[in-house]
Amino acid sequence: MSSFFLKGLTGEVVTINDPNYESSRQEWNRAIQKYPLVIVYCERKQDVVNAICWAQRRRVGIRIRSGGHHYEGYSIGDLVLVIDISRLNGLTLDKKHHRLTMEAGAKNTEVYHFVGSKGYVFPGGTCPTVGVSGFTLGGGWGLSSRRYGLGCDRLLEIELINYEGGIIKASRYCHPDLFWACCGAGGGNFGVVVSMTFQLPKPRTKPITLVRFFYVGTTKKKQEKVMDIWQKWLPTLDKRMTLVTSFYSADGEGLGIFANGFFYGSPNRARKLLEPFMKVEGFRLELEELPFLDAVKKIEETYPPSEKFKSTGRFVQRHYSKQELQAITELIQQPAKGSVYAAISFYALGGAIKEVGSTDTAFYYRNARYILGFQSVWVKNSAASANQKWVRERFEYIKSITEGSYVNFPISNLQNYEREYFGENAERLERINRRYDPYNVFRFPQGLR
Known part of the structure; x- marks a missing residue:
């Protein structure tokens, strides 16, 4: 693939000609075998901005990948640009206010070890290599959920790069509709989340x-x-x-x-x-x-x-x-x-x-x-x-015999999937998606329409 075609992309750019293309395209679920056009490992927020702009100029579809654990492989695809944020994984702790700020590529195991070594608990997922952002944006069930709530219930703020390459900070007080939507329906929709801030439970001394x-x-x-x-x-x-x-x-x-x-x-x-x-x-x-x-x-x-x-x-x-x-x-x-x-x-x-x-x-x-x-x-x-x-x-x-599907445990070919995943919240989510992604740049199978 020519350097002219790839001009504008930054970070580590992987194409089919690269020796590590095969390993780079693999999802955790090896039953998923897709062949993207380009994979970009983003190491700075600007790499994400550049990738979004490049994809729109070239009219190439976008997929967003953190841990690569999507059950149906929607974090990758054939002939698409994969924005891989796994290297954006910095973690900082505000001990005074018991708040964790993480770049959105951090995995469960990285977050657990960071906060756990400091005496905190974190209501994350079970599999160590799952990306915490994908886990949280889909709601986030884990082995602490009945005690501390879902992962999204501890979320205070997100930083998201939208279809124009602009950075939006969203919380209950700023862009509250977008923040609401990302607490359970944000995976792959609206834009690329690059940072998240969580309210941690107070440090725990008891086992x-x-x-x-x-x-x-x-x-x-x-x-x-x-x-x-x-x-x-x-x-x-x-x-x-x-x-x-x-x-x-x-x-x-x-x-x-x-x-x-x-x-x-x-x-x-x-x-x-x-x-x-x-x-x-x-x-x-x-x-x-x-x-x-x-x-x-x-x-x-x-x-x-x-x-x-x-x-x-x-x-x-x-x-x-x-x-x-x-x-x-x-x-x-x-x-x-x-x-x-x-x-x-x-x-x-x-x-x-x-x-x-x-x-x-x-x-x-x-x-x-x-x-x-x-x-x-x-x-x-x-x-x-x-x-x-x-x-x-x-x-x-x-x-x-059931009612509703869990979006973090998805299944392909699900009829009326927006209603199945989001119940009565589906219509509001569609309106929010039209506002924040009016040209449906971040479209993928089972994405909001």
Whole structure:
């Protein structure tokens, strides 16, 4: 590609002729294989400005990438310009006001280690290499959410570069409509977020309890029983505890149940809260009292460097009957050919998440009970089509018993996706998008229109 064609781009510019193009174009989900025209690793805000202006002059589509963890790969694309902000990852802490300002390329692990080493907690995500900006702009569920709210609930201010290359600072007091929209619907829309400021909880001297439990000798009936216990137990759960519980079928292991999470209290109290699950035979509980940062590290260790998967998530709004629980567990009894792991996962909502109104931020589904995640993981490329089809077919049943999809757990080909992701906030979001991106420069599959 000629230097004349690339004139105006700054930062590290990667094209198909570069030896590191193959590694640069890879998303965390290796099932996503897209071939962008240009990838720009931005190291200054001006690099982002230059990339936006270049793309418009050349009439090239734009994708915005931080951690590269978008489930459907919308942070990359074929024949587009990828604005990669992962090197914009500076972090500063205002100890007096307990505020964290981060450049928007910082990853979960970088933020956790920065604040955790100083005695703070941060309500971030679970996977270490997820970009905190993408996590937050989509709402941001994590293992501290029932205690401290979603990631977006701690957001005070954003700095965004718009379609003209101008820098906008948005908060509750300045461009409040844009700030509202970015608290749950900002990923890829409106512009490129380059900086975020969060209000941190006050420093914590007490350790937290890392919770893990599983069952030996799992059967389909046992999975149904534990699901039923979960749905009865969660509505009155102490908001200091946030768990995700997975019901799975794994190659070489068979059926299983595994849960992990954080409890901002003692192991003894955690044990008491989990007593309903002990009634099912085979229950095994592991509780560790640890500093927040050590607990985060234990969670981080469970993630591989990459995977090939198809995954999504929907909001559960009601109690399920025995017949419905049987149908839910039936979904994973026969995994797709080549699957090494198929799972239904329940991500706990409620607590501090519910204390914010459905229209107070763009994250609409505040009153949902939990997120029902669904996924299949494979290793061989030849298994991709069968696994993707397997998830898509079963998604239709999940959609029929749930209301709304979580935008951070998206799925392609979702009808009326704006309404599905943003509920009654969708129309307001479309109006805000027309104001801040009138020419739809930041368009992508399932972007606001």
